Amino acid sequence: MWSVPPPSLAVAAQSHDATRVDHPPALQETLTTLLTAHPGALVHTLPRNSPLYPELPATYTSFALAQDSVAVTDYYLLTALQNARLTKDAYEIELIRRANAISSRAHEVVMRVLGQAVKNGLRQGAAAADRPLLPGEWLIEKEAEAEAIFVASCRREGAVHQAYLPIVAASTRASTLHYCCNDRDFAWGPVSPHDHRNTASFTTSSSLDKQILPQVLLIDAGCEWSNYASDITRTMPVGNGGKFTLEARAIYSLVLEMQHASFALLKPGLHWDEVQLVCHHTLIRGFQRLGIFRSGAEHTKEAILASGLTAAFFPHGLGHSLGMDVHDVPTVSKPTDPISGNIVILGEGAKPTVNEAKWGHQSLYRYLRLRRPLEQGMVVTVEPGIYFSPHLLGRAKAHDSSFVDAEVLKRYESVGGVRIEDVVVITEGGYENLTTVRSDVEWLEGVCSGVL
Numbered sequence: 001m002w003s004v005p006p007p008s009l010a011v012a013a014q015s016h017d018a019t020r021v022d023h024p025p026a027l028q029e030t031l032t033t034l035l036t037a038h039p040g041a042l043v044h045t046l047p048r049n050s051p052l053y054p055e056l057p058a059t060y061t062s063f064a065l066a067q068d069s070v071a072v073t074d075y076y077l078l079t080a081l082q083n084a085r086l087t088k089d090a091y092e093i094e095l096i097r098r099a100n101a102i103s104s105r106a107h108e109v110v111m112r113v114l115g116q117a118v119k120n121g122l123r124q125g126a127a128a129a130d131r132p133l134l135p136g137e138w139l140i141e142k143e144a145e146a147e148a149i150f151v152a153s154c155r156r157e158g159a160v161h162q163a164y165l166p167i168v169a170a171s172t173r174a175s176t177l178h179y180c181c182n183d184r185d186f187a188w189g190p191v192s193p194h195d196h197r198n199t200a201s202f203t204t205s206s207s208l209d210k211q212i213l214p215q216v217l218l219i220d221a222g223c224e225w226s227n228y229a230s231d232i233t234r235t236m237p238v239g240n241g242g243k244f245t246l247e248a249r250a251i252y253s254l255v256l257e258m259q260h261a262s263f264a265l266l267k268p269g270l271h272w273d274e275v276q277l278v279c280h281h282t283l284i285r286g287f288q289r290l291g292i293f294r295s296g297a298e299h300t301k302e303a304i305l306a307s308g309l310t311a312a313f314f315p316h317g318l319g320h321s322l323g324m325d326v327h328d329v330p331t332v333s334k335p336t337d338p339i340s341g342n343i344v345i346l347g348e349g350a351k352p353t354v355n356e357a358k359w360g361h362q363s364l365y366r367y368l369r370l371r372r373p374l375e376q377g378m379v380v381t382v383e384p385g386i387y388f389s390p391h392l393l394g395r396a397k398a399h400d401s402s403f404v405d406a407e408v409l410k411r412y413e414s415v416g417g418v419r420i421e422d423v424v425v426i427t428e429g430g431y432e433n434l435t436t437v438r439s440d441v442e443w444l445e446g447v448c449s450g451v452l
Contacts, residue, residue: 017091027060039069044077082329086321087377092228093425096322096379097434099159099230100423103222104437106153107234110146110219111447113138118242119450141212143168143182146219154223163229163326166221170238174218174417175389177316186238187213214240216248216416222326222423229326231381232435233421234444242449244441248415251386253441254286255418258384262318266424266431268376273365276318279384280310280364287313291408304403308361312396313388317368319381322423327369334371374426379434383421388413 013021022030035041043065046053065072088096117139140146147168154162169179171187188210217238222230235252237244244252258279265275284301287293293304304310320327327333365371370380393399393413399406422435438444446452 024056024060027056028063031061031065032063035067035070041070043070043072044080045072045074046078047074079332082332085323085329086332087375088323088379088425089377092323093377093379093434095226095228096230096423096425099163099223099225099228100232100434101436102154102157102159102225103230103232104435105157106150106221106223107219107232107437108447109153110140110149111234111236111444113140113149114217114236114238115242115448115450115452117450118448140186141188141210142185143170143173143217146217147182147221150219150221159223159225161224163222163224163231166219167233168221169218169417171213171215172388172414172416174216174235174415174419175387176417177385177387186217187215212239214238214245214248216244216252216418218417218419220419220421227324229322229324229328230435231322231326231383231421231423232437233383233385233419234437234439235418235420236444236448238448242447242451243445245415247412248418249441250290251412251415252418252420254283254290255384255386255420256439256441257286258282258314258386259382259420259422259439262382262384263424263431263433266374266382266426268426268428269373271373272318272368272370272380273359275382276365276368277359279314279318280305280360283310283314283386290412291405292412293403294405299403305360305364307401307403308363309396309398309401309403311361311363311366312392312398313386314384315367315387315389315392316385317365317370319383319421320369322379322381330369333369376426376428378426379423380426381421381423383419385417385419387417387419388415389417 007015009021009023020030031043035043048055135152138145138149140149147166150166150168151162165180166182167178167180168182169176170184173179173184215238216235218233218235220231220233222232224230235255237248243249261278261282262275265278281301284293284304288295288299293299320330321333322328359365374380388409390413393409398404399409420439422433422439424431424433424435443452
């Protein structure tokens with residue numbers, strides 16, 4: 001009465017790709033039959049006495065597993081399952097494709113709601129005062145409103161769950177990688193220095209001529225489809241008529257350049273560290289073009305790489321494996337050397353030293369979630385970003401670095417952060433992008449300004 005009844009065996013057999021579906025009491029008989037047919041068999045189990053995995057009651061297993069001819073180990077099965085999850089078959093890829101298509105449309109819905117307000121000059125409270133606003137009249141002036149529209153779009157298409165907590169960060173909050181508060185208004189004005197009206201009515205009044213200031217809105221969100229995840233990030237312009245500022249456009253274009261440089265490399269056999277390195281090379285060239293990094297004989301790309309300074313602007317890994325979990329599966333995404341136990345790093349094996357002239361400072365690889373060669377069938381995210389985090393820039397003493405023009409850097413800090421993330425599957429000859437929402441500047445500004 002209080003809950004939905006569990007599925008019948010027939011229904012469960014239709015929805016799960018299993019040889020046989022039965023109730024737990026049938027397990028003892030099944031094990032006994034198999035072990036009789038295969039005497040001396042080695043039985044593999046998930047780690048026992050672990051809070052991470054459910055333990056089958058001894059009632060179902062003790063009789064069969066207590067036989068003298070049966071050996072039981074929990075050493076191999078988990079690793080085998082996790083390695084199997086790194087590559088996806090055609091059925092799994094189609095589920096991930098569906099999740100990405102739904103999430104891509106949800107990102108575009110948010111953009112088009114923003115653009116509709118710019119095009120039509122809509123203001124909150126424009127509807128009749130005696131009824132609530134209808135979905136077609138909704139505006140986005142807060143992070144929470146953008147999140148609500150994204151999630152609603154996914155649920156309208158049958159995707160009940162999000163793969164992770166959405167990240168919806170406006171203005172300089174986009175410099176926080178896993179910002180998930182999603183509770184702030186967009187930066188707006190006019191507010192004079194003597195406007196001490198810090199009340200709810202001041203921010204929600206329909207009579208206030210609220211002007212959204214130029215800023216970015218970073219949305220990192222994706223739904224699940226039949227337990228398989230998507231993971232997409234788009235950074236879009238807000239205010240300024242739906243157009244990026246000159247500084248934000250320059251940073252966005254550079255992040256897009258980093259992503260395209262990564263795409264050009266993807267193929268089976270390529271070590272992920274090499275793609276990470278290319279992103280840092282691209283960032284340095286871009287910052288030197290913009291004047292944020294100095295150029296010249298004393299400010300070479302190799303010297304900047306060896307200093308680790310770029311990690312203050314691009315601190316995270318380029319991407320991660322994706323599947324039934326949004327990070328799928330972390331424990332085998334960074335393989336260890338079987339002899340030393342060290343993580344295999346930088347495409348050069350488990351060496352105690354790193355050639356910084358070639359690979360740059362080790363801090364460039366500190367937070368990578370994927371550190372192994374790509375394989376056909378792997379599904380990974382490609383998500384470069386550039387951030388102007390006060391904490392990271394201060395820790396790196398970036399403003400005092402001889403490589404940095406501090407005055408130029410200050411002009412870009414108000415951008416906050418930009419990240420662009422797509423999901424790709426590695427194919428025999430390269431990759432296929434499963435994310436369908438566009439990210440080129442002209443289209444993005446056209447949609448967010450209401451022109452397209």
